[in-house]
Amino acid sequence: MDFQKQEGRIFALGTNGELLAEVTFPTGPDGIADINHTFVDESLRGQGVANQLLQAAAQELRAQGRKTKTSCWYAAQWFAKHPQEQDLLA
Numbered sequence: 001m002d003f004q005k006q007e008g009r010i011f012a013l014g015t016n017g018e019l020l021a022e023v024t025f026p027t028g029p030d031g032i033a034d035i036n037h038t039f040v041d042e043s044l045r046g047q048g049v050a051n052q053l054l055q056a057a058a059q060e061l062r063a064q065g066r067k068t069k070t071s072c073w074y075a076a077q078w079f080a081k082h083p084q085e086q087d088l089l090a
Contacts (some may be wrong), residue, residue, distance in 0.1 A: 023053040035075035
């Protein structure tokens with residue numbers, strides 16, 4: 001799946017411009033990103049898209065030298081299952 005990037009957001013749109021998948025990680029006043037939302041359209045669920053979104057977010061945060069916290073339950077579970085990425089956690 002091809003993802004697009006905006007500041008604090010990675011997402012995928014369908015051919016009609018509809019949102020198919022998204023992870024948001026705005027930066028708070030403390031300079032720490034908060035992965036606060038993960039969304040995958042029902043048509044894509046069970047295909048590993050949420051995992052791909054979190055991998056892309058982790059890559060982006062690492063490239064920017066930023067730390068994150070997780071207020072999204074999926075992101076918290078994802079980091080727990082990926083110990084190699086936990087150095088990104090604030």
